[in-house]
Amino acid sequence: MIEINHVNKWYGPAFQVLKDCTTSVAKGEVVVVCGPSGSGKSTLIKCVNALEPIQGGEIVLDGVKVNDPKTDLPKLRSRVGMVFQHFELFPHLRIIDNLRLAQEKVLGRKHDDATAKATKLLERVGLKDHARKYPAELSGGQQQRVAIARALAMDPIAMLFDEPTSALDPEMISEVLDVMVDLAREGMTMMVVTHEMGFANKVADRVIFMDRGEIVEDAKKADFFGTPRSDRAQKFLSKILQH
Amino acid sequence: MTMLGNFDFDVIRRALPYLFLEGMRFTLTLTALAAFGGLVFGTLIALMRLSSYKVLGRIAGFYVDFIRSLPLVLVIFWFYFLVPYIGQWLTGASRPITVGAFASSLITFIAFEAAYFSEIMRAGIQSISKGQPAAASALGLTYAQSMRYVVLPQAFRNMLPVLLTQTIVLFQDTSLVYVLSIPDFLGAASKVAQRDGRLVEMYLFAALVYFVISCVASYGVRRLQARIAIVR
Numbered sequence: 001m002i003e004i005n006h007v008n009k010w011y012g013p014a015f016q017v018l019k020d021c022t023t024s025v026a027k028g029e030v031v032v033v034c035g036p037s038g039s040g041k042s043t044l045i046k047c048v049n050a051l052e053p054i055q056g057g058e059i060v061l062d063g064v065k066v067n068d069p070k071t072d073l074p075k076l077r078s079r080v081g082m083v084f085q086h087f088e089l090f091p092h093l094r095i096i097d098n099l100r101l102a103q104e105k106v107l108g109r110k111h112d113d114a115t116a117k118a119t120k121l122l123e124r125v126g127l128k129d130h131a132r133k134y135p136a137e138l139s140g141g142q143q144q145r146v147a148i149a150r151a152l153a154m155d156p157i158a159m160l161f162d163e164p165t166s167a168l169d170p171e172m173i174s175e176v177l178d179v180m181v182d183l184a185r186e187g188m189t190m191m192v193v194t195h196e197m198g199f200a201n202k203v204a205d206r207v208i209f210m211d212r213g214e215i216v217e218d219a220k221k222a223d224f225f226g227t228p229r230s231d232r233a234q235k236f237l238s239k240i241l242q243h
Numbered sequence: 244m245t246m247l248g249n250f251d252f253d254v255i256r257r258a259l260p261y262l263f264l265e266g267m268r269f270t271l272t273l274t275a276l277a278a279f280g281g282l283v284f285g286t287l288i289a290l291m292r293l294s295s296y297k298v299l300g301r302i303a304g305f306y307v308d309f310i311r312s313l314p315l316v317l318v319i320f321w322f323y324f325l326v327p328y329i330g331q332w333l334t335g336a337s338r339p340i341t342v343g344a345f346a347s348s349l350i351t352f353i354a355f356e357a358a359y360f361s362e363i364m365r366a367g368i369q370s371i372s373k374g375q376p377a378a379a380s381a382l383g384l385t386y387a388q389s390m391r392y393v394v395l396p397q398a399f400r401n402m403l404p405v406l407l408t409q410t411i412v413l414f415q416d417t418s419l420v421y422v423l424s425i426p427d428f429l430g431a432a433s434k435v436a437q438r439d440g441r442l443v444e445m446y447l448f449a450a451l452v453y454f455v456i457s458c459v460a461s462y463g464v465r466r467l468q469a470r471i472a473i474v475r
Contacts, residue, residue, distance in 0.1 A: 077382070084374060088378035090378075092396050102379075
């Protein structure tokens with residue numbers, strides 16, 4: 001579904017953020033990407049739907065080359081859901097309109113169909129009663145659940161999560177993770193940048209560990225938590241799991 | 244004392260219908276149309292300045308700097324006298340084309356306000372976090388859709404108090420069309436003043452009207468600003 005082949009990316013001439021990254025996410029697979037801050041994991045996931053350009057290698061999404069100038073990027077992006085660290089709901093639109101906007105303007109769905117879909121998804125994330133509110137009236141956890149529903153409204157073939165819980169207060173993290181766990185169990189293809197090792201342990205098929213722009217470890221979940229091969233991954237795990 | 248002793252309120256009262264139905268109507272029409280046109284073109288110029296195409300940005304930047312370094316009253320004056328000849332040259336007509344004083348001054352004001360509004364809208368667009376257009380793109384919206392549905396509505400809302408304040412300045416600046424002898428509010432007052440020989444009354448009254456309208460409008464903008472601050 002997602003293929004990342006020898007991807008290189010620089011910020012300016014001197015700083016290389018991604019160094020020869022190669023990995024893939026198969027249909028229905030859940031892959032967690034972790035690593036210390038500044039390791040390039042968020043950058044990598046933003047390259048998958050070309051929110052960030054790459055300078056070398058290639059990324060192929062469902063058979064379509066992402067970094068091909070001829071690719072219709074808006075169309076490609078509409079098929080992949082993305083959830084951001086800071087939610088990025090549109091603050092001037094009601095929740096229901098946040099879910100309707102791209103359905104109508106990008107997919108060309110009729111207003112009533114878009115409303116029905118939006119209502120169904122809001123019900124699914126437990127926020128049906130908040131449809132008429134504005135994003136600022138909701139808590140962080142609620143906003144992030146809306147953001148997930150907004151992405152799902154486009155019937156995506158895969159979902160990308162960029163640190164979906166790291167801007168949340170601790171008591172709100174689980175309500176968001178619960179929605180993500182449900183999604184994973186339903187067979188959604190997911191690439192998730194997160195430090196939530198509990199989530200990884202529960203639903204991930206594979207775990208990728210990145211450091212300084214490189215994919216240091218790319219292993220099945222059991223192998224990763226059981227016997228991480230690299231020193232750096234071992235150190236990272238011991239730090240993050242000791243509390 | 245003699246000045247106020249001679250003060251003739253009746254000359255103002257008699258001129259009221261002319262001053263407001265003709266003069267003020269012209270002033271408000273010019274203000275509204277120039278503000279609307281200035282906002283539309285100003286937004287386009289702001290998008291050009293922020294565009295990733297460097298050439299567009301440079302053209303827009305030059306336009307804004309150029310306009311802002313010219314005295315408005317001179318441009319109103321020159322534009323009115325030059326446009327017929329420019330039009331003649333462009334259309335290849337045998338005589339200078341006729342452009343009404345209203346059309347000429349409206350075009351001049353739109354050109355000026357576009358430069359000022361573009362700076363306000365540019366600040367407004369830059370005040371929106373990069374995550375917003377990124378989220379719009381991630382949903383599959385094109386650049387134009389992302390601007391129209393996500394970025395510009397927020398930029399406009401954030402900048403509304405500043406845009407309205409600029410419109411109040413514009414309302415006062417429209418009085419400069421007096422150089423074309425157009426009967427805007429000040430022009431109408433001036434005509435009555437000359438005709439009846441009542442300069443003190445008419446110019447004092449005109450100043451008072453501009454002052455009151457601008458004050459009330461500024462107060463309204465401050466109230467609006469406070470309300471927006473609460474909503475955000």
